[in-house]
Amino acid sequence: MSKRIEVNDLHVYYGNFLAVEGVSMTIEAKSVTAFIGPSGCGKSTFLRTLNRMHEVIPGARVEGDVLVDGENLYGPTVDPVNVRRQVGMVFQRPNPFPTMSIKQNVLAGVTLNSKKLSNSAADELTERSLRGANLWEEVKDRLDKPGSGLSGGQQQRLCIARAIAIQPEIILMDEPCSALDPISTLAIEDLINELKDQYTVVIVTHNMQQAARVSDRTAFFNIAGTGKPGKLIELADTQTIFQNPTQKATEDYVSGRFG
Amino acid sequence: MSIGQEVTNTPKPAPAKPVRRLADVIFAGTARSSGILILLVLVGVAAFLIIEAMPAFTADSKDIAGGKGFFSYIWPLVFGTAVSSIIAIVLATPVAIGIALFISHYAPRKLAGPIGFVIDLLAAVPSVVFGMWGLQVLAPQMGPVYKWLENNLGWIPIFAQGSTTGRTIVTASIVLAVMILPIITSVSREVFLQTPTLHEEAALALGATRWEMIRTAVLPFGRPGIIGGIMLGLGRALGETMAVAIILSPGAFTWALINSGNSTIPADIALNFPEASGLKLNTLIAAGLVLFVITLIVNMIARYIVDRRREFSGAN
Numbered sequence: 001m002s003k004r005i006e007v008n009d010l011h012v013y014y015g016n017f018l019a020v021e022g023v024s025m026t027i028e029a030k031s032v033t034a035f036i037g038p039s040g041c042g043k044s045t046f047l048r049t050l051n052r053m054h055e056v057i058p059g060a061r062v063e064g065d066v067l068v069d070g071e072n073l074y075g076p077t078v079d080p081v082n083v084r085r086q087v088g089m090v091f092q093r094p095n096p097f098p099t100m101s102i103k104q105n106v107l108a109g110v111t112l113n114s115k116k117l118s119n120s121a122a123d124e125l126t127e128r129s130l131r132g133a134n135l136w137e138e139v140k141d142r143l144d145k146p147g148s149g150l151s152g153g154q155q156q157r158l159c160i161a162r163a164i165a166i167q168p169e170i171i172l173m174d175e176p177c178s179a180l181d182p183i184s185t186l187a188i189e190d191l192i193n194e195l196k197d198q199y200t201v202v203i204v205t206h207n208m209q210q211a212a213r214v215s216d217r218t219a220f221f222n223i224a225g226t227g228k229p230g231k232l233i234e235l236a237d238t239q240t241i242f243q244n245p246t247q248k249a250t251e252d253y254v255s256g257r258f259g
Numbered sequence: 260m261s262i263g264q265e266v267t268n269t270p271k272p273a274p275a276k277p278v279r280r281l282a283d284v285i286f287a288g289t290a291r292s293s294g295i296l297i298l299l300v301l302v303g304v305a306a307f308l309i310i311e312a313m314p315a316f317t318a319d320s321k322d323i324a325g326g327k328g329f330f331s332y333i334w335p336l337v338f339g340t341a342v343s344s345i346i347a348i349v350l351a352t353p354v355a356i357g358i359a360l361f362i363s364h365y366a367p368r369k370l371a372g373p374i375g376f377v378i379d380l381l382a383a384v385p386s387v388v389f390g391m392w393g394l395q396v397l398a399p400q401m402g403p404v405y406k407w408l409e410n411n412l413g414w415i416p417i418f419a420q421g422s423t424t425g426r427t428i429v430t431a432s433i434v435l436a437v438m439i440l441p442i443i444t445s446v447s448r449e450v451f452l453q454t455p456t457l458h459e460e461a462a463l464a465l466g467a468t469r470w471e472m473i474r475t476a477v478l479p480f481g482r483p484g485i486i487g488g489i490m491l492g493l494g495r496a497l498g499e500t501m502a503v504a505i506i507l508s509p510g511a512f513t514w515a516l517i518n519s520g521n522s523t524i525p526a527d528i529a530l531n532f533p534e535a536s537g538l539k540l541n542t543l544i545a546a547g548l549v550l551f552v553i554t555l556i557v558n559m560i561a562r563y564i565v566d567r568r569r570e571f572s573g574a575n
Binding site for chain 1: 368455457458460461462463464465466467468471475476479480482
């Protein structure tokens with residue numbers, strides 16, 4: 001159920017400010033693609049255009065096309081709500097709903113649109129999603145406890161469980177480990193490796209080792225200076241990016257000779 | 260050199276005093292005395308009420324106004340107070356939450372500010388003005404409505420005998436609803452605005468529509484605040500004196516809420532206090548004590564409701 005993403009000459013704006021300029025890329029299905037680059041280069045902004053979360057910010061807009069298996073996400077008749085059901089998202093800081101139990105959190109997306117689930121179906125989906133997020137064994141005895149009582153790493157996996165419960169085709173992750181300790185980070189990285197069997201995963205990370213560890217392909221974004229738009233410098237197999245990049249800027253960045 | 264060594268070598272020094280800064284001491288002192296002061300005021304008020312009310316409780320029942328003892332005197336007033344406040348809350352709460360959501364999540368930013376300002380202005384209107392508006396404008400308008408209710412729903416005791424003047428407990432309740440609207444609105448708006456963006460985006464990213472986002476992220480997060488706002492509004496409605504005293508044509512207890520009759524504790528006190536003396540005065544103060552206790556109970560219930568789901572408040 002995973003799908004391929006094609007981006008054609010996408011410009012991303014905040015009001016009149018051009019934040020990301022002219023990105024064209026292809027993201028392969030059932031693979032992990034990492035976005036790396038310095039702070040402010042627009043990689044998170046660009047990621048949020050892939051499920052139309054960018055336009056949630058007042059004044060934010062895009063120009064260009066994002067095709068998921070040939071279908072333009074920005075077509076005039078496309079409802080962003082449906083896009084987001086197809087393209088799930090995990091945020092930088094774990095954000096389970098504090099007023100909901102662990103189980104309610106997992107089912108939050110499914111029970112939207114007044115969709116009714118039978119009890120057994122709900123139990124089954126909860127278990128499947130939590131297993132899918134490698135969290136089931138840790139929380140199976142306290143599904144009715146609040147999600148905010150879990151550790152940061154567990155909360156982040158709960159958010160992943162919540163995202164996969166609605167069976168998206170693509171999962172976007174915006175620096176999912178930046179608020180986590182190394183052990184929780186490893187748990188998430190292992191999970192990302194398993195997720196790519198079923199989903200197309202796109203991950204933004206500040207941590208180059210992480211990009212090297214989890215991704216199949218890596219995109220390097222850069223920015224010419226403050227106030228200038230971010231640009232995609234190159235996208236290639238992760239190994240190529242880290243060992244034999246074609247662009248000088250990429251080489252400088254991955255080898256730490258940046259700036 | 261190590262700290263451990265030093266401790267074993269020193270022959271039991273006096274425990275060092277923790278460092279205390281003057282500013283901290285002053286601030287703690289001010290905060291503590293403010294806290295104590297509010298308790299003293301509360302105790303003072305309660306003591307005054309209890310001591311002055313005692314004669315009304317112990318007096319011979321035929322000496323109390325109405326001639327049947329304090330309980331028969333007070334319960335119609337309790338009924339009137341409760342009914343008018345409940346009607347006011349029921350009318351005001353949905354509207355207030357709607358306005359608050361509109362300001363916080365729907366209105367364009369250019370519009371949200373002015374609307375909020377107008378609502379806050381409503382809170383600044385003195386209750387006497389509301390009372391006169393209720394008497395002069397609203398009550399005559401309500402007369403035909405009450406007639407219609409009597410003609411069509413008159414078989415329900417509440418809607419028997421519609422008043423033509425409109426000076427009824429329902430009219431008073433509607434005015435109370437308008438009066439408490441700004442309180443509930445501004446408290447709710449503040450908590451809605453504080454909903455973490457992270458939670459709103461979590462809901463949107465799951466494919467929630469705007470309304471679903473509000474239902475999953477904003478309303479549950481704002482629940483304690485909404486309840487707090489309702490309780491503040493209820494407090495004002497329970498204690499409102501002037502507006503009710505002006506609008507309502509008071510009388511004995513009746514189920515017919517759209518007829519004149521009934522009264523509330525504060526209105527009864529205000530109307531009778533100027534000429535009261537002796538036991539009559541004690542009776543009115545006892546009525547005040549009852550109002551005090553009702554308000555206290557309402558607040559405790561609200562606290563209980565808010566606390567019950569503390570675990571899920573996100574504060575942990």
